[in-house]
Amino acid sequence: MLRNIRKRLILALLALLPGLVHAQEPDALTSVGATDQGALxxxxxxxxxHHGHGYQRVQGVVELREPELEAGRTITKLEVTFDFDCKSRQVRTVQTTRRTWSGEYAGTTYSREAWRPPVADAEARALRLVCLAPEASPSDAPAPARSSPPPRRSGPQVIMMPKGSSPKP
Structure with missing residues (x-):
């Protein structure tokens, strides 16, 4: 009985903290600079x-300079997924998640905008940072290709022996 009371009390206290369940602690952030919306x-x-397509995918956070009011919530942070193409020196935004000051989820927008040159100075710095950062360790690299590919089989192979015959030694 005491256990149930304690459990209900803890759940009630957690319910009082808005956004606690949905808030996510980001990895260590590297400050890049200011954009027209805020600090990136x-x-x-x-x-x-990203899936071997030749570009880098990186998560970013924009702390909004001026909070936005959306459906009764005050949005203060954008979590943005960027694609950086290091060869063509271009960038695109793939996904933007809006969050309140407490970390409460307020919506996600997806986009497949066209590749474009960096718009803000912060995006240009981000491109340089992402493209100059060390790559994955050599142990993460794929194994070198073989001189000849293994034979292809369409399915499981079963060898049937006639009844009454045994393999010859």
């Missing part, structure tokens, strides 16, 4: 080659 920082730990 990148989570460099999130950097990865």
């Amino acid at each position: 920082a990148l989570e460099m730990e999130s950097k990865h080659k």
